[in-house]
Amino acid sequence: xxxxxxxxxxxxxxxxxxTSVKLVLALIGIFVFFVVAIGVQEAVNAHRSNKRxxxxxxAAGVPTDERQQDRRLTSPWWDGYDASLxxxxxxNLEMIALHTTxxxxxxxxxxxxxxxxGIDLSVGSIVALSSVVIAWLLQYAGAGPLTAALxxxxxxxxxxxxxxxxxxxxxxxxxxxxxGMMLVVRGAAKGIAREQKIEVxxxxxxxxxxxxxxxxxxxxxxxxxPAGVWVWLIxxxxxxxxxxxxxxxxxxxxxxxxxxxxxxxGVAVERVKVIVYMLCGTFAGLAGxxxxxxxxxxxPTGAVGLELNVIxxxxxxxxxxxxxxGSILGTLMGALIMTVIATGCAQMWLPNWVQEIITGAIIVxxxxxxxxxxxxxx
Amino acid sequence: MAQGRIDSTDKAHxxxxxxxxxxxxATVALDDVGIEVSPGEVLALVGxxxxxxxxxxxxxxxxxxxxxxxxxxDGVPYRPSNPLEARRAGVxxxxxxxxxxxxxxxxxxxxxxxxxxxxxxxxxxxxxxxAIEAIKEFDNPELTPDAxxxxxxxxxxxxxxxxxxxxxxxRVLVLDEPTSxxxxxxxxxxxxxxxxxxxxxxxxxxxxxxxxxVKRVADRVTVLRDGKVVGSSDVAAITTDEIIALMVGRQxxxxxxxxGRQAGEVILEIEDLAGAEKPESASLKLHRGEVLxxxxxxxxxxxxxxxxxxxxxxxxxxxxxxxxxxxxxxxLRRWMQGAGFLSEDRTKEGLALSLSVADNVTLSKLKGFGxxxxxxxxxxxxxxxxxIERLGIRCQGPRQLLSSLSGGNQQKVALARxxxxxxxxxxxxxxxxxxxxxxxxxxxxxxDELATGSPAEGRAxxxxxxxxxxxxxxxxxxxxxxxxRRGRLGPTRRIDEIDEHKLMFDATGAEVTG
Numbered sequence: 001x002x003x004x005x006x007x008x009x010x011x012x013x014x015x016x017x018x019t020s021v022k023l024v025l026a027l028i029g030i031f032v033f034f035v036v037a038i039g040v041q042e043a044v045n046a047h048r049s050n051k052r053x054x055x056x057x058x059a060a061g062v063p064t065d066e067r068q069q070d071r072r073l074t075s076p077w078w079d080g081y082d083a084s085l086x087x088x089x090x091x092n093l094e095m096i097a098l099h100t101t102x103x104x105x106x107x108x109x110x111x112x113x114x115x116x117x118g119i120d121l122s123v124g125s126i127v128a129l130s131s132v133v134i135a136w137l138l139q140y141a142g143a144g145p146l147t148a149a150l151x152x153x154x155x156x157x158x159x160x161x162x163x164x165x166x167x168x169x170x171x172x173x174x175x176x177x178x179x180g181m182m183l184v185v186r187g188a189a190k191g192i193a194r195e196q197k198i199e200v201x202x203x204x205x206x207x208x209x210x211x212x213x214x215x216x217x218x219x220x221x222x223x224x225x226p227a228g229v230w231v232w233l234i235x236x237x238x239x240x241x242x243x244x245x246x247x248x249x250x251x252x253x254x255x256x257x258x259x260x261x262x263x264x265x266g267v268a269v270e271r272v273k274v275i276v277y278m279l280c281g282t283f284a285g286l287a288g289x290x291x292x293x294x295x296x297x298x299x300p301t302g303a304v305g306l307e308l309n310v311i312x313x314x315x316x317x318x319x320x321x322x323x324x325x326g327s328i329l330g331t332l333m334g335a336l337i338m339t340v341i342a343t344g345c346a347q348m349w350l351p352n353w354v355q356e357i358i359t360g361a362i363i364v365x366x367x368x369x370x371x372x373x374x375x376x377x378x
Numbered sequence: 379m380a381q382g383r384i385d386s387t388d389k390a391h392x393x394x395x396x397x398x399x400x401x402x403x404a405t406v407a408l409d410d411v412g413i414e415v416s417p418g419e420v421l422a423l424v425g426x427x428x429x430x431x432x433x434x435x436x437x438x439x440x441x442x443x444x445x446x447x448x449x450x451x452d453g454v455p456y457r458p459s460n461p462l463e464a465r466r467a468g469v470x471x472x473x474x475x476x477x478x479x480x481x482x483x484x485x486x487x488x489x490x491x492x493x494x495x496x497x498x499x500x501x502x503x504x505x506x507x508x509a510i511e512a513i514k515e516f517d518n519p520e521l522t523p524d525a526x527x528x529x530x531x532x533x534x535x536x537x538x539x540x541x542x543x544x545x546x547x548x549r550v551l552v553l554d555e556p557t558s559x560x561x562x563x564x565x566x567x568x569x570x571x572x573x574x575x576x577x578x579x580x581x582x583x584x585x586x587x588x589x590x591x592v593k594r595v596a597d598r599v600t601v602l603r604d605g606k607v608v609g610s611s612d613v614a615a616i617t618t619d620e621i622i623a624l625m626v627g628r629q630x631x632x633x634x635x636x637x638g639r640q641a642g643e644v645i646l647e648i649e650d651l652a653g654a655e656k657p658e659s660a661s662l663k664l665h666r667g668e669v670l671x672x673x674x675x676x677x678x679x680x681x682x683x684x685x686x687x688x689x690x691x692x693x694x695x696x697x698x699x700x701x702x703x704x705x706x707x708x709x710l711r712r713w714m715q716g717a718g719f720l721s722e723d724r725t726k727e728g729l730a731l732s733l734s735v736a737d738n739v740t741l742s743k744l745k746g747f748g749x750x751x752x753x754x755x756x757x758x759x760x761x762x763x764x765x766i767e768r769l770g771i772r773c774q775g776p777r778q779l780l781s782s783l784s785g786g787n788q789q790k791v792a793l794a795r796x797x798x799x800x801x802x803x804x805x806x807x808x809x810x811x812x813x814x815x816x817x818x819x820x821x822x823x824x825x826d827e828l829a830t831g832s833p834a835e836g837r838a839x840x841x842x843x844x845x846x847x848x849x850x851x852x853x854x855x856x857x858x859x860x861x862x863r864r865g866r867l868g869p870t871r872r873i874d875e876i877d878e879h880k881l882m883f884d885a886t887g888a889e890v891t892g
Contacts, residue, residue: 245752247744254741257730264690264719264727265742265795266710324732 019318019370023333026366030337034344035084041348043080050074087347091216096339097229098212102127102290104335105232106306107313108239109160109283111331114314115243116276117256117323118174122163123284124306125185128299130156130288132189135198135298138205145208152292153285159185160281164274182307189300198298211293228290235286240328252276256323312359313338316366337362391450392417392581393438393469393550398447400433400605407433408444409605415550417579420572422596422613424586426625426814430605431585435552438583439471440464451549470543471552478535480528485509487527488542512541516571532676533564540571551575552583557591558812561676562847562886569595587814589618590850601625626816633815634854635823637830641857642666645841646687646717646803651696653679653686658865660696664803667839669829670870671846671856673881679865680845681722684805688712688719700803713742718801720792722808722845728792729780736762736776739794765794770820786817793821804828806844810851822855829857849878861885 050073057067086092106123113120134152137143143151159181166177202209211228215221223230243249251272254262263269287306292298315321316337317330338359345355393415400408408430415421425431436442438449440458449456451467458464461471478487485506494504506523513521520534527535536556543551553572557565572582572595586592592599593613601609601624609616609624622633646664651657656679664670672680685691686706687698693706700707703715712719721728729738736758740747747761748754762776769790773783780788789809796804809825810818831839846852852859853873860870861884868884 245748245754247751247753250737250741250744250753253733254730254737257732258727260727261730261738262741264688264709264721266708266713267741268710324730 020327020329020333023317023330023337027333027337027340030340030344034340034348035087038087038344038347039080039084041080042083043076046074046076046079050076083347087344091214092343092347094214094216094225096336096343097225098214098294099343100335100339101212101229101232102287102294103306103309103313103338104332105235105290106284106287106310107331107335108232108236108328109280110307110310110314111317111319111326111328112239112243112252112276113174113280114311114319114321115256115323115326116252116273117259118167118273118276119178119311119321120160120163120174120277120280120284121178121307122159122181122185123280123287123310124303124308125182125189126156126159126281126284127288127291127303127306128301129159129185129189129192130285131292131295131302132193132198132298132300134208134289134292135200136192138208139198139200139298145204145206149208149289152288153282156285156288157278157282160278160284161274163281164277167277168270168273186300193298193300195300197300200296200298202296205296208289208293209296212290213293228293231286232290235283236328236332243328248272248275253324256325258324309338312363316363318370390416392419392452393583394450395434395438396448398434398437398449399445400437400442401445406605408437411447411602411605411607413583413600413607413610415581415583417549417581418576419598420576420582420584420596422584422586422592422599423602424589424592424599424621424625425602426816429602429625429814431602432554433605434602435471435554435583435585438464438469438550438552465546465548468547468549469552470546470548470550471554472536472539472543472556473554478527478538480526482527483523484513484521484525484527484530484538484541485523487538488512488545490542492546508545509541512545513537515544515574516541516567518567531561531564533560533567536560536564536568537571548580550581550583552585554585555587555812556584557586557588562882563675565591587812588848589621592621593618622815625814626819633819633822634851635826636855637826639667639669639826639830639857640839641668642839645701646843647697647699648687649697651683651686651698652694653682654692654694655679656682656865657686657862657867660862660867662860662867662870664841664843666802666841667829667831668857669825669842669844669855671844671852671859672862672867673846673849673852673859674862674885676847678862678885680862681807683862683867684719684807684843684845688717688805690719713799713801716801717803717805718742718796718799719805720796720807720809722811724785724788724792729788731781731788732779734777734779735766735771735773735783735791738780738791739765739776739798742795743799761798762794765797769794769797769824786813789813789817790820793824802838802840804840804842804844806842808846809844810846810848818851822851825855849881852881853878 053070053072054067057070106127110120110123130152133155134148137148137151138145163178163181166172167174170177210226212226215223215226243252251262251267254265254267255269255272259269291303295302313334314326314331315334317327317332317334319326319331341358341362342355345358391414396412398408398411411430411434413421413423423431423434433442437444440460440463451469456467458467458469479490482490488509489505493500495501509523513523516537518534518537520530521537527538530538540551556568560568575582584592584596596613599611599613599616599621600607601621603625642665644663645666649661651660658679660683662670672683674680682691686693689706689708689712698704698706700712700715700717707715709719725731730741736755739762740758744753745751747757759776765771766773766776771787771790771794773787780791783791793809810821825842825844828840829842831837844856856873858870858872859876859881861868861881863885
């Protein structure tokens with residue numbers, strides 16, 4: 001009896017110690033926190049405004065039983081409940097998904113790069129470049145939406161390949177190569193756009209503008225979320241399966257864990273690295289496509305510093321900058337956690353700087369706790 | 379033993395540890411362990427990996443707090459709460475992995491952390507003087523105060539570390555596997571130095587896997603097994619076999635098995651092979667069904683020979699034929715051609731420590747683990763479980779991370795990779811470095827089985843090319859041995875035509891006599 005209970009307990013503990021499971025719990029925890037906090041805040045606000053109204057009425061000499069009839073009075077409980085419900089509501093959940101998609105898409109590629117022991121700082125620039133190329137193709141080259149989208153993603157993949165080749169040929173560390181590429185790509189994007197935003201006529205955008213637009217209240221309402229979100233999730237599942245069930249995936253982990261061992265075991269280290277950076281570029285290009293769809297302009301100065309959010313998502317999700325560790329599910333959770341905090345803070349009317357401090361603290365605490373656990377297990 | 383008790387009080391012992399116990403969770407690491415070392419005495423501490431040697435030394439250095447037990451230094455109770463306190467009390471540790479800062483000079487390293495200062499400014503002259511004093515002793519031309527530590531050989535780096543210990547005036551010096559990465563010459567120098575330190579009345583604790591070394595350098599030996607002292611004796615009064623028997627807890631009848639091997643066709647042939655720097659010239663023929671050893675000093679080019687054979691280092695000149703394939707090839711090709719390489723450095727190169735046992739075993743051939751070229755973890759685990767059982771790898775299962783395995787078990791995992799790949803030619807570089815006797819015996823047995831093959835089970839004999847710095851092991855399991863000296867590989871000779879002394883002569887460049 002106690003034995004089987006112990007067994008259940010220890011298997012439960014084993015499950016809980018898995019990084020991705022912890023992250024799911026953390027995400028749920030943060031979500032619940034905001035639901036409660038927003039509800040309480042709204043209730044308190046309603047209570048205060050009720051008091052103020054009653055005080056005004058009293059000062060105006062309205063009799064006690066008539067004061068309660070005032071139409072401006074609300075029920076604090078109901079208000080709080082309503083606000084909480086709104087945070088849990090479909091519109092809000094969809095918005096969180098929309099906002100996560102851009103960072104989350106780029107983070108899929110970054111996860112591969114970080115597991116392989118590298119880093120890619122050019123992601124933000126590539127997102128901008130891709131959106132600019134798409135806008136340019138639509139507006140000036142007369143391309144259809146599919147051609148434009150493919151063109152943008154292809155340009156992004158190309159720059160990923162260039163990074164990968166430079167890293168493997170020149171044997172310069174990824175940090176430096178991609179730092180250089182960050183500037184090169186940003187410059188290229190500005191050159192193509194002639195240092196201006198490229199506005200695209202609505203008629204030329206066709207389905208591109210719907211990739212990341214809310215479906216609530218439209219004929220596509222049954223899809224729950226716009227196509228872009230679904231594309232992102234499907235690609236995430238694909239990448240997770242790739243990492244777990246294919247040779248390429250095992251090789252990426254091996255290179256990140258110990259590159260020399262991988263070489264010794266006959267892994268084509270150079271080829272795998274180029275593929276990894278190409279995939280990272282491709283996913284950044286897809287993120288650029290989402291960005292374009294969301295903003296409907298090609299902005300060469302957009303997505304500055306996005307790479308840091310992307311890296312943060314991977315790192316919160318259990319990725320180690322030393323390589324060999326990380327997971328797609330963790331990255332998804334990392335990206336979601338950051339969006340939920342941003343959204344929650346915004347709905348509590350907290351200023352932007354508070355949200356930044358909280359996000360920064362979460363990154364340090366999440367990684368710190370993970371390291372602490374690692375040290376103990378050794 | 380009894381005599382020692384009569385004329386020596388506690389004060390006569392430089393270091394005395396008594397009744398030391400330590401548990402980690404459910405495992406008992408130390409159980410009522412006691413050791414004593416007198417001034418001018420070398421105590422050898424031997425035992426398999428996991429016997430408790432390192433835990434005992436961690437207690438001594440204050441890195442681990444004991445659960446029970448007492449320690450005395452020169453009769454004064456001694457209980458360090460951290461390594462710094464231990465150093466201040468005069469207990470210095472020289473670990474297997476040297477703890478020097480490679481970018482600094484010899485004198486900076488020696489005085490690191492205790493630089494004499496005035497108003498926070500380091501007094502350079504004093505630093506220099508004290509460093510010179512500390513290294514004067516060693517009489518090694520490579521050791522100058524201004525030499526950069528990264529430019530020194532491993533042996534000299536170790537001397538720097540010992541100099542650091544002497545500079546702070548240590549009374550007890552602990553040497554943990556000091557010779558595992560030294561050349562024979564440096565080992566000789568180290569032994570001379572130990573002799574001199576003895577005359578200076580230092581007490582020395584010497585930890586080693588090499589029983590022959592222990593017999594040479596130590597006065598007394600204490601054997602640990604499973605956290606207990608199982609024997610303690612004057613070195614002169616105990617044989618190597620008896621020490622090994624105490625360590626493993628049973629008599630090792632046949633450490634080096636040799637079944638009836640049948641040399642078959644030539645499977646690997648190299649002619650006048652030259653690498654980028656080393657080797658300069660190497661020729662040999664390796665037959666199926668034999669174990670060919672390559673002896674020589676560290677740095678003679680033996681490792682480079684194996685690496686250039688396996689495509690890990692460039693080939694400048696020469697012919698290689700492996701089976702039906704000729705010419706140099708990449709590691710990937712070599713694996714496909716049926717050769718496998720075991721690195722001498724399992725932590726840096728041989729194994730990916732943050733990956734699981736299964737991933738490490740199957741990394742070189744991720745095929746046949748699922749349909750459509752997929753790699754299903756469950757099938758990886760299945761294949762790995764076979765080797766865990768066959769090689770007796772002590773782990774919780776195929777999914778355990780390699781970093782939490784002991785050295786011997788890690789080495790077995792590295793070997794299991796060659797077996798899982800089912801290669802015909804095994805290139806083994808120092809296959810038993812830094813692992814305990816039981817694991818060594820297991821690996822010797824395995825090598826013998828591979829070279830012998832088993833017609834009944836349909837396993838053809840394999841060919842093994844093995845580099846080792848440990849001569850008894852080469853003499854024990856090889857059929858033929860060649861010596862490499864300064865990048866040149868000498869002729870291959872049958873094991874019954876030579877002995878250890880001849881090999882040593884060849885390796886060190888002394889003229890071969892008789």
